Amino acid sequence: MSDRWLTSMFIAAAMIAVVPSALTNAQTGASGSSKPPEAAQAQTPKAPAKAPAAKAATGKAWTPIKTPWGDPDLQGVWNDATSTPMQRPNGSTTDVLDDAESATQFEEKLAYDLSRDRRDGGPEVDVNRAYNEHWMDARRLKITSDRRTSLIVDPADGRIPPTVPLTPERQKIRAERAAAADRFNAGMPDVATELSLPVRCIIRTDSPPYLPTIYNNNFQIFQSPGYVVIAPEMIHSARIIPMDGRPHLGKTLLQWLGDTRGHWEGTTLVLETTNFRTDDGVAYQGANPATYKITERFTRVAADSINYEFTITDPATWTKPWTAVIPWTKVDPGEQMYEYMCHEDNFDIVHLLTGARTREKNGEGKR
Amino acid sequence: MRSRFGRVMILLGAAAVISVFWLTVLPTAGQQAPPARQSAPFPPYKAPRLNGHPDLNGLWQAFVTANIDLQDHEAQSGPHPEVLGAYGGWPAGQSIVEGGEIPYKPEALAKKRQNLLNRTKVDVSNDKTWHDLGDPEFKCYMPGLPRATYMPFPFQIVQGTSPYILMAYEFATATRTIRMDWKGEAPTDTWMGWSRGRWEGETLVVDVTGQREESWFDRAGDYHSDALHVVERFTPASPYHMIYEATIEDPKVFTRPWKISFPLYRRMERNVQALEYKCVPWTEELLYGKFKKPS
Amino acid sequence: MRTTLCAAVVSLGLLLAPGAKPLSAHHAFSSEFDAKRPVKFEGTVTKMAWINPHAWIYMDVMKADGTTEEWMVEAGTPNTLLRRGFTKASLMPGTKVRVDGYQSKDGALRVNGRDLTLPDGRTLFLGSGEPGAPPAK
Numbered sequence: 079m080s081d082r083w084l085t086s087m088f089i090a091a092a093m094i095a096v097v098p099s100a101l102t103n104a105q106t107g108a109s110g111s112s113k114p115p116e117a118a119q120a121q122t123p124k125a126p127a128k129a130p131a132a133k134a135a136t137g138k139a140w141t142p143i144k145t146p147w148g149d150p151d152l153q154g155v156w157n158d159a160t161s162t163p164m165q166r167p168n169g170s171t172t173d174v175l176d177d178a179e180s181a182t183q184f185e186e187k188l189a190y191d192l193s194r195d196r197r198d199g200g201p202e203v204d205v206n207r208a209y210n211e212h213w214m215d216a217r218r219l220k221i222t223s224d225r226r227t228s229l230i231v232d233p234a235d236g237r238i239p240p241t242v243p244l245t246p247e248r249q250k251i252r253a254e255r256a257a258a259a260d261r262f263n264a265g266m267p268d269v270a271t272e273l274s275l276p277v278r279c280i281i282r283t284d285s286p287p288y289l290p291t292i293y294n295n296n297f298q299i300f301q302s303p304g305y306v307v308i309a310p311e312m313i314h315s316a317r318i319i320p321m322d323g324r325p326h327l328g329k330t331l332l333q334w335l336g337d338t339r340g341h342w343e344g345t346t347l348v349l350e351t352t353n354f355r356t357d358d359g360v361a362y363q364g365a366n367p368a369t370y371k372i373t374e375r376f377t378r379v380a381a382d383s384i385n386y387e388f389t390i391t392d393p394a395t396w397t398k399p400w401t402a403v404i405p406w407t408k409v410d411p412g413e414q415m416y417e418y419m420c421h422e423d424n425f426d427i428v429h430l431l432t433g434a435r436t437r438e439k440n441g442e443g444k445r
Numbered sequence: 446m447r448s449r450f451g452r453v454m455i456l457l458g459a460a461a462v463i464s465v466f467w468l469t470v471l472p473t474a475g476q477q478a479p480p481a482r483q484s485a486p487f488p489p490y491k492a493p494r495l496n497g498h499p500d501l502n503g504l505w506q507a508f509v510t511a512n513i514d515l516q517d518h519e520a521q522s523g524p525h526p527e528v529l530g531a532y533g534g535w536p537a538g539q540s541i542v543e544g545g546e547i548p549y550k551p552e553a554l555a556k557k558r559q560n561l562l563n564r565t566k567v568d569v570s571n572d573k574t575w576h577d578l579g580d581p582e583f584k585c586y587m588p589g590l591p592r593a594t595y596m597p598f599p600f601q602i603v604q605g606t607s608p609y610i611l612m613a614y615e616f617a618t619a620t621r622t623i624r625m626d627w628k629g630e631a632p633t634d635t636w637m638g639w640s641r642g643r644w645e646g647e648t649l650v651v652d653v654t655g656q657r658e659e660s661w662f663d664r665a666g667d668y669h670s671d672a673l674h675v676v677e678r679f680t681p682a683s684p685y686h687m688i689y690e691a692t693i694e695d696p697k698v699f700t701r702p703w704k705i706s707f708p709l710y711r712r713m714e715r716n717v718q719a720l721e722y723k724c725v726p727w728t729e730e731l732l733y734g735k736f737k738k739p740s
Numbered sequence: 741m742r743t744t745l746c747a748a749v750v751s752l753g754l755l756l757a758p759g760a761k762p763l764s765a766h767h768a769f770s771s772e773f774d775a776k777r778p779v780k781f782e783g784t785v786t787k788m789a790w791i792n793p794h795a796w797i798y799m800d801v802m803k804a805d806g807t808t809e810e811w812m813v814e815a816g817t818p819n820t821l822l823r824r825g826f827t828k829a830s831l832m833p834g835t836k837v838r839v840d841g842y843q844s845k846d847g848a849l850r851v852n853g854r855d856l857t858l859p860d861g862r863t864l865f866l867g868s869g870e871p872g873a874p875p876a877k
Binding site: 197200201202204205206207208209210212213214215262263264265279293294311413416417418419420422423424425426429430432433434436437 | 769770771772773774775776778789791792793794796814815816817818819820821822823824841842844845846847848850852853854855856863865866867
């Protein structure tokens with residue numbers, strides 16, 4: 079199970095709303111694990127289109143630029159925020175919204191559901207909307223320019239494939255994780271180490287696949303001869319990717335962010351990552367680190383646009399591989415990434431733990 | 446003459462001749478002024494170019510022990526030898542401070558001594574005093590600059606053709622980005638500061654402002670205020686060495702600016718790479734253990 | 741005219757991929773802050789900590805009996821504000837701010853800052869830091 083903490087901000091918002099109207103919506107674009115908004119589709123089913131992965135938004139040919147040492151140039155600060163949900167809304171078979179009007183309506187509806195400025199829906203809903211839109215990334219209210227109805231492009235239904243039955247051992251781990259999550263949701267965690275990896279500030283958006291979230295959706299790509307380096311804004315870390323064909327680290331040297339090797343296929347940067355630690359939460363959505371594979375592909379399709387495509391495979395978790403495409407947009411030259419340290423000032427952990435102990439003393443939290 | 450006296454004299458004379466012979470042949474090393482190379486340890490070096498500038502790319506590491514103590518320090522047991530034995534020991538090292546000593550204001554020295562006494566104490570029960578105790582490194586917090594440079598871990602310099610140079614440190618995956626030829630000031634204080642760089646011939650000069658006042662320079666309690674201003678110089682000295690210099694200025698704590706300097710070495714192992722040193726999980730019991738649910 | 745796709749975009753509580761277990765909410769504000777304890781007050785800023793993962797605004801709030809108590813207001817990442825030109829000088833001690841939010845479940849004087857406004861009604865940190873100023877380079 080994944081520890082996509084910020085996606086769960088939206089899940090949390092969604093958790094409250096059980097009324098079937100457009101009250102709140104989780105940031106479905108941010109979450110591979112959240113369910114997308116229920117939607118009744120206009121009944122004109124279309125044949126699923128092929129993945130529009132490498133199509134330039136404007137359709138115009140763009141001449142790729144290269145670094146002085148001959149690699150495709152991806153350098154810069156890029157933003158991946160979008161409102162397009164990871165999974166196509168239930169009941170919808172439209173993969174791309176053809177006409178401008180339906181695209182606009184889709185976007186406006188998502189933006190309304192995601193808006194943090196709304197105060198309606200009662201306090202249970204309202205408390206999870208903190209803080210206001212001006213703390214959020216405004217780009218996350220826009221659908222992708224290619225108007226897809228889901229970030230997932232394969233399978234054709236735009237949804238994460240079903241899971242396979244889990245081994246008893248993994249079921250046990252999931253049950254423990256769910257129990258810890260329940261305690262967290264109630265504000266009554268037992269111990270710091272049962273909190274999620276993001277809340278503990280161990281990994282956040284920096285763990286692949288890179289997914290949009292409510293803010294700090296920025297990645298800086300650096301290149302030097304023989305290397306591509308991706309530095310996500312949250313948390314701080316630099317994914318230093320050798321491009322020289324050297325082998326992966328030995329099988330027993332595992333890392334929280336795995337070990338990545340890259341190569342070029344034409345103008346596409348292809349990344350293979352292995353050597354993930356076996357801790358729960360390291361592999362996406364609680365996939366099995368021993369059998370989990372993630373391949374990422376970055377193709378710059380315009381001066382200000384990269385297509386980020388990832389394919390996840392884990393036969394021990396999902397019935398088939400699945401692929402999503404998320405466009406990255408270059409930020410203004412005057413904009414930049416800012417430091418995001420986390421563990422250093424992580425007051426939340428102490429607030430949660432001391433709050434739980436106080437409430438236990440007051441008789442709360444009997445489970 | 447066959448007297449004993451005569452034979453002794455002949456031997457002494459021969460010894461004298463042999464001595465004079467050897468003394469004239471040997472180099473007169475001990476008899477000159479110190480050789481000129483002591484003041485210029487490296488011949489001038491011009492690094493290969495990348496985009497017109499010295500190419501600093503690579504995996505670099507310092508081998509001084511300044512992270513323990515910037516100044517002279519003896520070998521010591523480190524904390525809790527009754528638990529760690531010789532594993533916990535720290536080596537001796539010579540000062541990397543020019544002139545040997547850090548020029549603290551007299552009243553500021555008291556805080557350094559207090560830091561030293563409290564370096565392995567923590568108390569995060571109150572947000573307002575969260576950072577009052579303990580060496581940030583002990584808590585797996587960010588080292589700031591210049592400390593990140595002399596931590597006993599490698600760091601990668603990534604220099605391309607964008608207006609930014611990245612330095613990525615193995616310790617706690619700390620990173621900092623150097624904005625080249627950037628005028629804007631730090632909008633707020635950060636743990637790794639606000640780095641602005643420019644080229645001066647063969648040297649990358651980096652101006653670092655806006656550092657969080659809570660970071661320390663070493664485990665000996667050497668510290669600074671929010672007025673800290675660091676100017677670093679990275680000068681390649683050979684294909685395998687880079688000279689690092691840093692001038693530290695903080696009028697609230699020191700009587701004058703002071704300077705440190707040491708070489709950085711290029712890591713040469715085949716397929717060497719920076720690995721992960723994510724120490725946060727090792728500090729959770731230390732920091733948060735007392736707030737857990739009693740069993 | 742709305743297409744049915746858009747009209748029916750709703751959320752359903754736990755969002756589940758088919759077959760997947762529910763994810764924990766990894767920073768549900770409702771875990772820490774109490775929907776049943778809404779608070780509204782005006783206070784004076786004593787300090788703003790521009791830090792991650794949350795910025796914090798410390799405020800002195802006068803009670804009805806004339807004494808003052810200190811509240812901490814939890815806010816979002818300062819990085820979003822920095823990108824719009826705000827800096828640590830943008831909220832100085834002494835500024836009066838109105839807070840509308842929900843108090844910590846354990847009764848501590850902490851609130852998540854749902855709505856922060858100046859006394860004249862302007863939203864705090866709305867817009868850009870310096871009207872008309874380009875981003876510093």
